[in-house]
Amino acid sequence: MPEKRIEKKVESAVPLYLAAAVWPIAAFALPIYRLWAVGLSALLSVLVWRLGRKLCPPTIVYLPAPEEPIRTGQAATDEMLEKVRKDLALLPQLDDFIEDEPLSACIRRMERAGNGILREVSDHPEKARQIRRFAEYYLPTSIKILSAYARMEQQKGANAAELRREVEQNAETIAKAFESQLDSLFESETLDISTDIEVLKDMLKSDALN
Numbered sequence: 001m002p003e004k005r006i007e008k009k010v011e012s013a014v015p016l017y018l019a020a021a022v023w024p025i026a027a028f029a030l031p032i033y034r035l036w037a038v039g040l041s042a043l044l045s046v047l048v049w050r051l052g053r054k055l056c057p058p059t060i061v062y063l064p065a066p067e068e069p070i071r072t073g074q075a076a077t078d079e080m081l082e083k084v085r086k087d088l089a090l091l092p093q094l095d096d097f098i099e100d101e102p103l104s105a106c107i108r109r110m111e112r113a114g115n116g117i118l119r120e121v122s123d124h125p126e127k128a129r130q131i132r133r134f135a136e137y138y139l140p141t142s143i144k145i146l147s148a149y150a151r152m153e154q155q156k157g158a159n160a161a162e163l164r165r166e167v168e169q170n171a172e173t174i175a176k177a178f179e180s181q182l183d184s185l186f187e188s189e190t191l192d193i194s195t196d197i198e199v200l201k202d203m204l205k206s207d208a209l210n
Contacts (some may be wrong), residue, residue: 010059015052019045072125081122084135088114090143097150100164106171107146113178114139120185127185134181142174 026032026041070081091111095104117134121127149167152160 012056014056018052019049077128106175109175113182116182
């Protein structure tokens, strides 16, 4: 799903610098202690500012749109999903910070699966009870473990090395657990479709249409 973005104009600071530069020049060239000289300097400053605005127009940048609040109609579910979204937002930050590529690849898998879980339960809040342990333990504990790794990645010493080794060895297991959690959300639908297919096959066979 493409990330929603909003357009924002970023004004250049150059026009302000040019307008400010008028005053020391005017103080050198004009009797700035006279009222007419102050008025002329102010007018020149405004004109230079406007010219600077034309020469240096605002830059258009596109920023991520603010996340809309999750509203499933169930306050407890909304609170849980907002916490999941907040925790998931930490994964790309950890991915950027951690240099070990195999571990980063596992983090990206966790992020994709986690976002899939978030979307599915947001659309089908009746599935919220299936991810309660994921939301309350698996995800925050994984964040805690990865955060510890990120702090220790550049540290020397036996304890730091042992922590890194243990996290690296178990990252694949954690990523698979996230993916299995997502897959489990579709289990009942898969069974329903399989049943429908079997019924359809039997009906086609009884009507001599297959």
